[in-house]
Amino acid sequence: MTSTENGTSRPWADGPFDLISIASLGYKPGETVEPYHSMAAEMIIVHNCLIRGINSVYLQCVNVERSSASVPAFIKYASSWGQILHAHHITEEKWIFPEIEAITGEKGVMDVNVQQHHAFEEGLKEYTAYLQNAETGKEKYDGAKLKNIINSFMPVLWQHLQDEILTLKAFDKYKEKTDWAKWTKDTAAKVVKATQTAAGMVVDLPFMVHNHEVAFEQAGSWPPIPSFVFFILKFLYFGKNSDWWQFAPCDKSGKARDLPYAL
Numbered sequence: 001m002t003s004t005e006n007g008t009s010r011p012w013a014d015g016p017f018d019l020i021s022i023a024s025l026g027y028k029p030g031e032t033v034e035p036y037h038s039m040a041a042e043m044i045i046v047h048n049c050l051i052r053g054i055n056s057v058y059l060q061c062v063n064v065e066r067s068s069a070s071v072p073a074f075i076k077y078a079s080s081w082g083q084i085l086h087a088h089h090i091t092e093e094k095w096i097f098p099e100i101e102a103i104t105g106e107k108g109v110m111d112v113n114v115q116q117h118h119a120f121e122e123g124l125k126e127y128t129a130y131l132q133n134a135e136t137g138k139e140k141y142d143g144a145k146l147k148n149i150i151n152s153f154m155p156v157l158w159q160h161l162q163d164e165i166l167t168l169k170a171f172d173k174y175k176e177k178t179d180w181a182k183w184t185k186d187t188a189a190k191v192v193k194a195t196q197t198a199a200g201m202v203v204d205l206p207f208m209v210h211n212h213e214v215a216f217e218q219a220g221s222w223p224p225i226p227s228f229v230f231f232i233l234k235f236l237y238f239g240k241n242s243d244w245w246q247f248a249p250c251d252k253s254g255k256a257r258d259l260p261y262a263l
């Protein structure tokens with residue numbers, strides 16, 4: 001674990017579960033990737049948002065109990081992560097992976113990744129159910145218990161998030177099959193469009209934006225939408241659940257900041 005740009009030694013959301021480096025695709029930070037690696041590069045950004053998200057939950061779930069008034073918002077923040085992770089995998093299985101099969105002409109090319117999704121399904125269900133019970137008061141919130149649940153599935157999930165990048169890395173063999181850069185751009189735009197629901201704009205989008213560090217390996221602004229549209233979306237929707245985003249590792253501009261309960 002390292003400190004944030006603020007220079008403090010407090011643990012930050014780049015651990016305990018490691019972020020995925022663009023080096024795993026064979027590139028240096030800031031280097032333009034080959035078109036057939038566009039989806040892999042995009043997926044690294046998304047997976048890193050998910051990893052920062054669970055790291056920020058993991059690092060604060062016990063200490064947040066010191067401020068009982070903050071616990072309900074923290075539960076909402078942690079629940080959002082579970083829901084977004086689930087939605088990410090559903091999108092892949094129902095939509096992105098079938099398109100990849102159709103383009104490459106290789107049935108089952110992403111199957112190993114779908115199998116991996118099942119390996120952490122139970123743990124994720126337990127995580128979601130526990131947070132739901134804590135939210136409704138059926139169970140008392142216990143950060144140590146939440147941490148144990150995360151420990152039960154996170155190593156398997158982390159491996160999946162890394163392995164999926166390696167599956168996509170091998171797409172150089174399909175480089176002539178389509179314009180991969182265009183396909184990735186269109187696919188990312190479709191995902192953003194699908195997020196434009198009442199809940200998506202006030203939960204999914206702000207969660208991901210507050211978990212994307214713009215400076216990390218020169219990733220830059222994300223998601224890929226025009227800056228004036230992004231500005232308006234933030235203005236309209238990011239205030240709604242702002243008490244949840246206090247637990248996130250970045251501000252709404254993607255700048256790293258200290259986690260309030262990671263001491």
Ligand SMILES: [Fe+2]
Pocket residue numbers: 043047088092164
């Ligand atoms: Fe993925």
